[in-house]
Amino acid sequence: MEKLKLKQEIKFHFVLHILMAAFITIASYVHLPFGSFKGNLIYFAHFLLLHFSLFGFIYIFSLFHKIFRVLFPIIFVMVTSLSFWVYTQDLTIGVGMIQAILETNLDIAIDTISFQLILFILFSTGCMVLFFRFYRKSKISSIKSPLFLIAILGVSTFFIIENYKFDAFKNRLPYNIYFNTIKYFDKPNIQLKEVHQQVFTNEENVHIVLVVGESVRADHLSLNGYARNTNPLLSQQKNLISFSKVFTPFTFTAQSLPQILTDISIDDKERYKDATSLYTVLNKASFATEWIGNQSLEKSYKDIIYSNTSKLIIDQFHSFLSFKKEKDLALLDHFSLDDSLVGNKISTLHMIGSHWYYNTRITSDFGHFRPIITSKYLYSSTKEALINSYDNTLVYLDNFLNVVIEKLKKSSKKTVLIYISDHGETLGEDGKWLHAQEHEASKNPAMLVWFSDNFEKRYPLKIRQMKAKKKDSITTDFLFHSVLDLGNIENFKYQKEQSIFN
Numbered sequence: 001m002e003k004l005k006l007k008q009e010i011k012f013h014f015v016l017h018i019l020m021a022a023f024i025t026i027a028s029y030v031h032l033p034f035g036s037f038k039g040n041l042i043y044f045a046h047f048l049l050l051h052f053s054l055f056g057f058i059y060i061f062s063l064f065h066k067i068f069r070v071l072f073p074i075i076f077v078m079v080t081s082l083s084f085w086v087y088t089q090d091l092t093i094g095v096g097m098i099q100a101i102l103e104t105n106l107d108i109a110i111d112t113i114s115f116q117l118i119l120f121i122l123f124s125t126g127c128m129v130l131f132f133r134f135y136r137k138s139k140i141s142s143i144k145s146p147l148f149l150i151a152i153l154g155v156s157t158f159f160i161i162e163n164y165k166f167d168a169f170k171n172r173l174p175y176n177i178y179f180n181t182i183k184y185f186d187k188p189n190i191q192l193k194e195v196h197q198q199v200f201t202n203e204e205n206v207h208i209v210l211v212v213g214e215s216v217r218a219d220h221l222s223l224n225g226y227a228r229n230t231n232p233l234l235s236q237q238k239n240l241i242s243f244s245k246v247f248t249p250f251t252f253t254a255q256s257l258p259q260i261l262t263d264i265s266i267d268d269k270e271r272y273k274d275a276t277s278l279y280t281v282l283n284k285a286s287f288a289t290e291w292i293g294n295q296s297l298e299k300s301y302k303d304i305i306y307s308n309t310s311k312l313i314i315d316q317f318h319s320f321l322s323f324k325k326e327k328d329l330a331l332l333d334h335f336s337l338d339d340s341l342v343g344n345k346i347s348t349l350h351m352i353g354s355h356w357y358y359n360t361r362i363t364s365d366f367g368h369f370r371p372i373i374t375s376k377y378l379y380s381s382t383k384e385a386l387i388n389s390y391d392n393t394l395v396y397l398d399n400f401l402n403v404v405i406e407k408l409k410k411s412s413k414k415t416v417l418i419y420i421s422d423h424g425e426t427l428g429e430d431g432k433w434l435h436a437q438e439h440e441a442s443k444n445p446a447m448l449v450w451f452s453d454n455f456e457k458r459y460p461l462k463i464r465q466m467k468a469k470k471k472d473s474i475t476t477d478f479l480f481h482s483v484l485d486l487g488n489i490e491n492f493k494y495q496k497e498q499s500i501f502n
């Protein structure tokens, strides 16, 4: 009898997981480039472990038989309606997506409904109905069952893996829905201060373009002496200064951006309390502030983006995890000079830049260095291929900035471009790769300044001071104060001595 019950339980959960794999979890893997046999094997093991951990949670849930039989099919169908987008468009379930679902108007939501989506949902609903009808008399779980112990092991697997490798499961379906919903409701960890007084500037015709890069290390630019020509175009620009010794202690976007774009210093202990956004100050001085981004919203800098008077995220539902993400040049479709308008302006272009997975950041005409990586699994690629793929993104960046500069040259305004990467990247130093690993190699981001002839004519001293500082070792604290200095901001206290133009 006991044996029969156990058999029923196993059958029930096995078929349930087949359905879950087909409708939900495989969507998280299907867009990965596997490359090698080893890469395939690793991701298959990852998939099995993910299901083993899910088995743990679901088995425990199923101990509450009645609630489980009612709630599980509903949750299942809701999740499949999201996994449809991951399957078909490689959309990423992130905070931005959860926000869109929870805050979007019904009429916009209706626009996203397609025949295929309805079919997919109907099919998954049908499967659930049949499944629970077929197993309606079957024994599905019990605390006394040996499967209960295995379930405990499954739940432990989740916590062990998450502890060992940050976000290993949390980024995949269905876990990402749960964790990003929690993140959405979490309070922001940065509190922006208002600026109450009127702020002034005696300038009226300057356009500052701030390009925020991603994962670009200074020493891989040929402008800074890198042996490979990663700056074929920028090296021809005469008004371009590269600062090779900029440092930040922060090695991932969510930490570094709030520091770069506010008055927070890298030495501040209470980093996220009471910060002033650069844009809040500039708004007060009647600057037009505009943000055009190619990265999805992160809680830690969402409010800073929102402190711009105009903001646009060009591809908000494809995060860096997606292989269909827009390339950075698409940012420029939304960027214009507005020469006819009188007044000052700051435009911020936030790039996806050189974020892993490198190949997806560029179009094939920038694939100069070969061979390149073919798998998302790091360890199946050679060091040479990894660096080639990374360097290709720098050639793309070289072109991107060059296009912006050529555009700015045509402006009648006094234009300045500041490019700063949020942090660097570790490329095999001490066996480490990518960033967010607290390695020195990822703490020296690339930084460039380009200025128009118009600007130099009006502010020769600022340019001379800036050129004199190009070999200085500075921290990312410089940005906030330098931009305010560039805009000749008055009646707001900032540290002019930190400005590179002073």
Ligand SMILES: [Zn+2]
Pocket: 214, 215, 251, 252, 253, 254, 422, 423
């Ligand atoms: Zn970053």
